[in-house]
Amino acid sequence: MYFCMLFGMFTSVKAAATDSVTIVLKNHLFIPAQVDVPAGKKVRLIIDNQDETAEEFDSFDLNREKVLFPKRKSIIYIGPLSVGEYRFFGEFSPNTAQGVVIAKESTDATQ
């Protein structure tokens, strides 16, 4: 079991080329709030925090957590994801800063 897991860890990378998606954080809102990405591919999220305050990008579904410093860009890699919806939110303003990554089967998923 353990060695199967170890094998799976290094054989499950499917992405040949990494797609990039830019998300802007402005007035405590992620724009766009819905990001469509191709399933089974690694995607690079570039998050541009244009607010004057820090924020923390947080997603339990994606297992991602990153502090977004004010007026700075940050990069997070996600995937390869199975088809489905993955919620993310700003931990410091969870009521407004919300979004969802939707992994779709089609290869032409765009933001």
Added chain:
Amino acid sequence: MLLNSVIISINQFLPLALLWVLLHHSDFGQASEKLPFLPTLLLCALACAVFLGFADTISQWFDYKGLEIFKILLLLGIYGCVVAVLCFGGRVYKQIAIVLASVMYLSHFVMYVSSYWQLDTKQGIVIGTILGLGICLSFCTLLFFTLAWFKAHRAWAVVLALLSAHSASKVANAVDLAAQIDLLPSSETVFDLRFLLDEYGITGRLLKALLGYEATPSYANLVAFTSALILSAGVIIWRMRLIEQGSVKGVEHDQ
């Protein structure tokens, strides 16, 4: 703002407080070496202040990957210190682990407070933080006395298993951070337990802080957690055998 402050203070204070409680009870087969509260608190505050002064700059290093690399080192440092405590005991490793954990977690809380501290939000932040700290304190007090009860009944394995799982979760967390910046290959999710227990609720958050519970772990996360747990267990078994041999020799010497 009040509810948000409660959640953030729980998220950031709980892992640190849990580590403190677990390390407090980690001495086995030797005289207990307690952490000095005030000096450790001062060291934590100083380390946090230094980190916060440079965090913004560090985040831009290595093509915006600097903060993750720094946090990976912190998490591995915490795990290394816990293994050192299990190996050799000693107050200094405990103190380093707590200081590293405070830089890892408390700095987030300070960032939140410094970003949102305004006239109209002050009250919500203060009350929310007090409530969050109260919840952390209640849970940790409960854990403290539960672990004390286990120790009193010579159930060391339970205490050490909890400490091992807690520290192994730091390694799993470090692997997630490495995947987040493409330092390690990303791997697919092994299983999805969100229908059973997600990490948004209080139980999920508590289990995540205590044992590193993940509802949707990746292969890499699971492998890292299991490997770190096996290493800790190996160290504990080795140490226990050493203690047993020592006590047998002691008995023979007395005879």
